[in-house]
Amino acid sequence: MKILLSCLCSLFSICVMAQQKPTDIDKSPMDVSYCPYNYPILKMSGKAGDQPVARVLYSRPQRNGRRIFGDVIHYNEIWRMGANEATEIEFFRNVKIGGKLIPKGRYTLYAICTETKWTIAFNTEKDYWGLAQNPKKDLTRVEVPVQKITDPVEALTIYFEDVKGGTNLIVMWDEQKISLPIKF
Incomplete structure (x- = not known):
């Protein structure tokens, strides 16, 4: 009886799994940027240190002829800095941003955009x-x-742009660009 029950459970599991289909290709694919630039290639060639300083994981929505800032992304409202999953940044060592010490770890990035400035939030929920x-x-x-x-x-x-004593986190889309200094 136990063998029969086990076989029936296995058959049921196989039937359920057969019904699942892979997801379609996302219109906003996920991407990753490292500091230092091209860290995975540097590591494979033996030219990198033990760990990168930082990496950012984000989805890459497309403009598709739309006006992004002010229309798609409303001014003075919170934005997840991408599409789908919220953008995440991970620091592999302590850094300073805006004069504040940011402990090594993983954070979610959000922005509040206006025509002249962005307010970037480093959030501890992931x-x-x-x-x-x-x-x-x-x-x-x-x-x-x-x-x-x-x-x-x-x-x-x-992406990250190397500068003396740190890096700049560069974000560009449509007709806007911001540069956030990060000190090591």
């Missing part, structure tokens, strides 16, 4: 899809000026 931001969990918020760019950027782009 693994969120969409916009479930709890401002009480913000570790810090930092204001950065908006730079207008003449050639619109089609896909949201986030």
